[in-house]
Amino acid sequence: MTKIFTSAEAAVADIPDGASVAIAGFGVGHSYPNSLVIALKEQGARRLCLVANSLGAGEYRPELLLENGQVSKAILSFSARPGLPSLVEERAAAGELVLEMVPQGILVERLRAAGAGLPAFYSPVTVGTPLAKNKEVRQFGGRQYVLEHALAVDYALIRGFRADTQGNVEFRGSSMHFHPSFAKGARVAIVEVEEIVEAGAIAPERVGLPGIFVARVVLSTKKVAVPKGAMRRRAPDTRRKYFGKPALSRMELAERAAALLPENACVNLGSGLPTLVASHVAGRNITLHAENGALGYELLSESGTPDPDLFDAAGGFIEMRPGGALFDSVVSFEVARSGKLAAVLLGAYQVAQNGDLANWSVPGQVGGGIGGAMDLIAGASRLIIVMEHSDSKGRAKLVRECSYPLTAPRCVDVIVTDLALLVRRGEQFVIEEVAPGFSVDEVRALTDMDLLAAEQVGSMRPGAGTASVSA
Known part of the structure; x- marks a missing residue:
């Protein structure tokens, strides 16, 4: 059976109501699976549990699924950013959405653990914070660790640079981040890429995600314009x-x-x-x-x-x-x-x-x-x-x-x-x-x-x- 799908719409067509969907992407708009996000919005599945670092910003942000009334639960590292309005916060405060906050490194580790067949692990992260409430805490070597459970999801929507017909994925630059762990934690991983090539066109050592973890591949059709200029870090020379x-x-x-x-x-x-x-x-x-x-x-x-x-x-x-x-x-x-x-x-x-x-x-x-x-x-x-x-x-x-x-x-x-x-x-x-x-x-x-x-x-x-x- 081929892993190559003709469109993002076809790739997400069977995502049912009540599914858990992990959407990889970094910050407000870097390397999100834009085509798959829009296709899922148009497909209309309801009562979704979204797993993500954040729900992004911009024209193709995953938050669109929330705006469309498709999300009942969100598991995030960012539900709000300074100076930006947050629909997640509004819905959660109104009791219309269940919100679970997870540190970024623990989020990827929970999905990776699910893909590795590990049910749980102990972590030094969140000790002494509200996020450790009601979780088991044990000592190892005189230090406290919190028990974290693996996070398996039904589907993962990810983005890569290239993929071959076997589903092997190549990433570019620093845009790999969450994609491999999110894919491994999913029953069905769907990837959109800039280019699809024949098997063997990607050298084995350049494969960032082996095709055995990937179920479906589509070409990306929703592109985000690259800002002009270097975006060098500056601050106004103002003083309090x-x-x-x-x-x-x-x-x-x-x-x-x-x-x-x-x-x-x-x-x-x-x-x-x-x-x-x-x-x-x-x-x-x-x-x-x-x-x-x-x-x-x-x-x-x-x-x-x-x-x-x-x-x-x-x-x-x-x-x-x-x-x-x-x-x-x-x-x-x-x-x-x-x-x-x-x-x-x-x-x-x-x-x-x-x-x-x-x-x-x-x-x-x-x-x-x-x-x-x-x-x-x-x-x-x-x-x-x-x-x-x-x-x-x-x-x-x-x-x-x-x-x-x-x-x-x-x-x-x-x-x-x-x-x-x-x-x-x-x-x-x-x-x-x-x-x-x-x-x-x-x-x-x-x-x-x-x-x-x-x-x-x-x-x-x-x-x-x-x-x-x-x-």
Whole structure:
């Protein structure tokens, strides 16, 4: 029986009401199976359980299935993103949709486990967070682990670069991410590709997903236009004012954080402010890791031409350095959880005095945006929080206890804000530097936690050295 289908409509025609469907794709619009998503919308199957990293954005977003009244449950890593409206959140809050939040690395691992015939596994991720509630927790080697169950689905909709008539799939660039694990966890995996070739046209070592895991192959017909320009990370040279005085700009803040990274380090940059750090490591022997499956990359140069299949975890276009590597999300989170990263830089909603971190959900949200943060932290890398000192309403982000849902307990090592550099010593943070023009007392006045001050508090200059944050 041939695996080649004449159209996306034919490939999804038998998906029944009540089916579970995993849809691979990254961020708001990278490498989604657009043709299959639209075909499933037009096919009209109801009461679907959708499994995805997020439901995307744009003309062909999987969220269209939700808008069309076809979804009764969603299992996601992102149900909401800052500044964007979320239909998932609205429906879940109204009781019209069941929402389950899963960290990104655990999501791919649960599907991979289903494909590997493993019913469950223990993970260090989500320990001490609301996501561990009602789950079995055991200790191994003196550390706590949460039991996670395999996640098998009826269908997976994925996207590749090329496929042959045997169903072998080749991927390009950093666009492999969720696709292999989603396909392996499905009873029926359907892939759309740019090109279908005869068996043997794809060299065996270039096969990213063996055809034995693929049931159906179609040509892609729904294309997303590639943005013009390099999408280089910039931030307006604006500065927040505290006590009527300007603090560090966002780019100065990112530059100071970049200087904390030691040479020969492998680091991960989270979304938001931490992504700006990438602009300040050019020319340094620092290896950047992106959880969508890139290791050893840099931002696309101003003169570079964007490749839709080369992007980082924040959606920015990249180019690979000599010696870099590309792989799927399973391998990427193996890098993170195994402790291979020297540092992880993340943003935060709140950091507590004892180092607790809250950065994925705020009061009033049913879900939030977990992404890969919990998995990255579980690798016991040095965690550096990069953020503005107060939130947009002037409220303290450095608090005695987090009132927002925890991402992980006692995990933050260093905080870099537009006012101060703070290092955790035991159960308390120490002010090591303050922004020019500000005093220790002014920093304390804007902070809702007890702070110690170093014997010699330095000036927080962009590009300063790293001695003050040595372990």
